[in-house]
Amino acid sequence: MEDNFFERVYRIVRQIPEGKVTSYGAIAKALGTARSARMVGWAMNASHNTEDVPAHRVVNRKGLLSGKHHFGGTNLMQQLLENEGIKVVDNQIVDFEKHFWQPEISGQ
DNA sequence: AAGGTGACCGGCC
DNA sequence: TGGCCGGCCACCT
Numbered sequence: 274m275e276d277n278f279f280e281r282v283y284r285i286v287r288q289i290p291e292g293k294v295t296s297y298g299a300i301a302k303a304l305g306t307a308r309s310a311r312m313v314g315w316a317m318n319a320s321h322n323t324e325d326v327p328a329h330r331v332v333n334r335k336g337l338l339s340g341k342h343h344f345g346g347t348n349l350m351q352q353l354l355e356n357e358g359i360k361v362v363d364n365q366i367v368d369f370e371k372h373f374w375q376p377e378i379s380g381q
Numbered sequence: 382a383a384g385g386t387g388a389c390c391g392g393c394c
Numbered sequence: 395t396g397g398c399c400g401g402c403c404a405c406c407t
Contacts, residue, residue, distance in 0.1 A: 278404060297389055309403045310389040317388055319405090333389065335395080340388030 278304075282316035283323055285376045289330045292357045293374035294366060296334045303376040318343065329353040336369030 285300050297317075301310040313331075317340060320326040329350045333339045341350040341364060351361040360367040 298391095301389080306403075308390080308401075311387055311402070312389090312404050314388040315386085315403090315405065320388095328388080331388080334391090338388090343388055 278312060279316040279319050282313050283320065283326045286317075286320070286326050286328065286331055288376060289327060289374055292359060292372065294330045294332055294336075294354070294359060294369070294372050295374050295376060296332060298334055299373075299375050300331065303378050305378075314340070327353075330357075332366060332369075336366040338364045338366070 281304050282300060285303050286295075289295055297310045297313040298307065300313045301307050304313075306312070317326075317328045317331060320328045321343070328340060329338075329344065331340070338350050338354075338361065341347070344350040351364065354361050354366065359372050366372060
């Protein structure tokens, strides 16, 4: 594996258990670069090439499926989340805090 | 090498 | 919660 920033993000996302979701900022924080939340989103963009990355479990801080547009479909991301027991209404996760899962901090 | 870009976040109203 | 603005950092052309 390479030391690419993407790999770092993927590693975290892959640790997200089923039925749980996290935010870009949380991942960025776990990476130690809380200010690069945008980079996390960018990494997810490249995650299209990686199958082991459940990007559908990653949403923005509001719990909105900000990246559903990139999922190739319209409600695919939502379906995946609902399939894991997460309720999604109007592109927004219900009880977001409840399903929120915080990744472990790197180097700790 | 420089500039543009982005699936964001936090603060303020 | 919603809208607007600034910052921030790695990737791409």
